[in-house]
Amino acid sequence: MLRVLSLSRTCLRSRCQSVPNQTYYPSSFSVLSSPYSTLKEQNKGAEVEQYTAVSLFNRDPTDPPRLFLVQPRLRPASFLQAKLNEALCLANSLEEQRDGYFDTDFFEKELPPHVVVQNPSLKSSKIRADTYFGPGTVETIKCHLNNVESKGEVDAVFVNTILSGVQQRNLERLWDKPVLDRVGLIIEIFNAHAHTKEAKLQAELAALMYKKSRLVRVRGPGGRYTFGGAGEAEVVSARGRGSGGRGFISGAGETELQLQRRRILERRSHLLAQIEEVRRTRAVQRAARKRRGGLDGQGLATVAVVGYTNAGKSTLISALSDSDLYSDARLFATLDAKLKSIILPSGRKVLLSDTVGFISDLPVQLVEAFHSTLEEVVEADLLVHVIDCTAPNLEEHRSTVLQVLQQIGVSEEKLENMIEVWNKIDYKEEMGADEYMDDDEDAEMSDFSGAEDGKTNNSSEEEDCKTASELLDGKSVDNQVDGNVDADDSDLYKPSPGDRQETMDDNQGDISDGWLLSGDDSADEYWNTPNEQQTETSSVWSVQKDSQTHSQHVPHVKVSALTGVGLQELLEIIGDRLKVQDDKLKSQKAVENNIFDRKWRPPRKEEEAVAVDQ
Ligand SMILES: Nc1nc2c(ncn2[C@@H]2O[C@H](COP(=O)(O)OP(=O)(O)OP(=O)(O)O)[C@@H](O)[C@H]2O)c(=O)[nH]1
Ligand SMILES: [Mg+2]
Numbered sequence: 001m002l003r004v005l006s007l008s009r010t011c012l013r014s015r016c017q018s019v020p021n022q023t024y025y026p027s028s029f030s031v032l033s034s035p036y037s038t039l040k041e042q043n044k045g046a047e048v049e050q051y052t053a054v055s056l057f058n059r060d061p062t063d064p065p066r067l068f069l070v071q072p073r074l075r076p077a078s079f080l081q082a083k084l085n086e087a088l089c090l091a092n093s094l095e096e097q098r099d100g101y102f103d104t105d106f107f108e109k110e111l112p113p114h115v116v117v118q119n120p121s122l123k124s125s126k127i128r129a130d131t132y133f134g135p136g137t138v139e140t141i142k143c144h145l146n147n148v149e150s151k152g153e154v155d156a157v158f159v160n161t162i163l164s165g166v167q168q169r170n171l172e173r174l175w176d177k178p179v180l181d182r183v184g185l186i187i188e189i190f191n192a193h194a195h196t197k198e199a200k201l202q203a204e205l206a207a208l209m210y211k212k213s214r215l216v217r218v219r220g221p222g223g224r225y226t227f228g229g230a231g232e233a234e235v236v237s238a239r240g241r242g243s244g245g246r247g248f249i250s251g252a253g254e255t256e257l258q259l260q261r262r263r264i265l266e267r268r269s270h271l272l273a274q275i276e277e278v279r280r281t282r283a284v285q286r287a288a289r290k291r292r293g294g295l296d297g298q299g300l301a302t303v304a305v306v307g308y309t310n311a312g313k314s315t316l317i318s319a320l321s322d323s324d325l326y327s328d329a330r331l332f333a334t335l336d337a338k339l340k341s342i343i344l345p346s347g348r349k350v351l352l353s354d355t356v357g358f359i360s361d362l363p364v365q366l367v368e369a370f371h372s373t374l375e376e377v378v379e380a381d382l383l384v385h386v387i388d389c390t391a392p393n394l395e396e397h398r399s400t401v402l403q404v405l406q407q408i409g410v411s412e413e414k415l416e417n418m419i420e421v422w423n424k425i426d427y428k429e430e431m432g433a434d435e436y437m438d439d440d441e442d443a444e445m446s447d448f449s450g451a452e453d454g455k456t457n458n459s460s461e462e463e464d465c466k467t468a469s470e471l472l473d474g475k476s477v478d479n480q481v482d483g484n485v486d487a488d489d490s491d492l493y494k495p496s497p498g499d500r501q502e503t504m505d506d507n508q509g510d511i512s513d514g515w516l517l518s519g520d521d522s523a524d525e526y527w528n529t530p531n532e533q534q535t536e537t538s539s540v541w542s543v544q545k546d547s548q549t550h551s552q553h554v555p556h557v558k559v560s561a562l563t564g565v566g567l568q569e570l571l572e573i574i575g576d577r578l579k580v581q582d583d584k585l586k587s588q589k590a591v592e593n594n595i596f597d598r599k600w601r602p603p604r605k606e607e608e609a610v611a612v613d614q
Helices: 008-013 077-092 135-151 165-175 182-193 197-214 256-291 313-321 362-369 370-381 394-407 412-417 424-430 439-448 460-473 520-528 532-547 568-596 603-611
Strands: 001-003 067-074 114-117 156-159 216-217 226-227 301-307 338-343 347-353 382-388 417-422 476-479
Touching: 001 347, 001 382, 067 077, 067 135, 077 114, 077 182, 114 135, 114 156, 135 165, 156 165, 165 197, 165 226, 182 197, 182 362, 197 256, 197 362, 197 370, 226 313, 256 370, 301 313, 301 394, 301 568, 313 347, 313 568, 362 394, 382 394, 382 412, 394 412, 417 568, 460 603
Parallel strands: 067 114, 067 156, 114 476, 301 347, 301 382, 382 417
Antiparallel strands: 001 476, 216 226, 338 347
């Protein structure tokens, strides 16, 4: 049984409103600022360090890669639609600027070819440790892939879920294409969009840690152990284990896995040292800002604007501060913290801080890589949470942001005091909410949800492919042939109970220097474990269910960053909140002064007499 899930461009546009007038391209960026550049940059006469290539697959940085998107099915259909739109936006966001400009207008770009398939994580026992999807689904995807390939080249396959290293490797072998999972693609986008030194350092660190977690030793076609992205044969370097660099004399040598692991760890230490320097500079700058007084003698407060990626944070700050921050419909347009000053209606001067946006289903380690940028958020006096009210999965966006804020260490008090702003109300008024969801489609998907994996489909694989090829142009195909095809997967690594994957983090004197929240070993579990994903999916699903019934949260203010509606009200709320906070601080200080500054004095004569009488 084949079904077509239509994906309207209007629907996609609703998620990523583009307004060319608002787009600002800084003229100082050049191709040389690409993280893939091998040339040295000159900065104020001093030579700055070149950044090594961190692309996770071999791609041409000057040409946006063509990705084939595989979207695991989710329920209800409106949620699937929202996730599919996001995935398409992600796939189209992977592009580097040339001479400070993106070559293509985001909405002029063709939608990437995509296919919606059975999601094994919806059925607890169905996730395959070797290929994530069942053999039938893998074959069907291959079939669609071949079909698209015959029309024009596909550079890589993007599977919109979190895959383990083994799953990724096996799928790459079966599809004969590089495979990117959700985390991998987001890291690629970070690297493609990073311009400043800080952003580049953090993006490279994220890529490095991701690569480290992907270095999995698996059994190759000839029964030999292979490893690494290309699956090279195992080699031994001259450096002996624990030999202190004395080569063959005292050690058994270093396997390729250990060698790569050591190189990654060395590079990581180097990056961390540089990031630490950036953090220190930021801390000094923050302290200086705090000392500098505002117009009325109060400290210069910082208000951090946070939110899901593409919510309109940069556009809002630009509108409030009458400036031109870079904004774009591509996801993760902003990767650095930027400050803009504004004058509140009370006459008080405050700083607004723009920062990297958040996204759902991301491992905490990726957020951690951006810690130096996110410190601005943790240290801010007040938070403004911008929510794109046109997003059909608004509640998921909201809870994702809250989760990340908690993860990076924002205090409960600040979270309670946070101002919630619903942005893009102009769009909502213009289009109406039901444009985003197709009720018929929803019902159709619900009907389908009862289907058992591999039991519903009697059509042959060839038929599926033929029909799919007719439907694939700008549409996606949902198929359920899982289990019908006996794919030849005999050469795949099959984990057995006693056969543990050897990863880069296998404990061989690992160095944990606090980059990860809970040690390196847990990073792999977090990034790789299918069960983890399942829990995540179900929690997202329960959030989604909540949002289906009604939205429980009422915003403090509704605005349109584009038309300016609600901005004055927002400024007043910011002023009020800061004043309440200042008053609270003042009274706290007064109490403290009262306690600590009271000098000891000897009791008066009368008091002594009373005490003696008693
Ligand atoms: N219709 C409408 N579109 C908006 C509004 N605010 C922002 N946009 C559009 O939404 C898209 C994303 O805006 P940005 O300001 O880059 O969003 P962001 O939250 O900074 O995104 P990242 O930096 O990628 O996390 C742009 O195409 C904006 O033009 C609004 O109030 N109404
Ligand atoms: Mg931005």
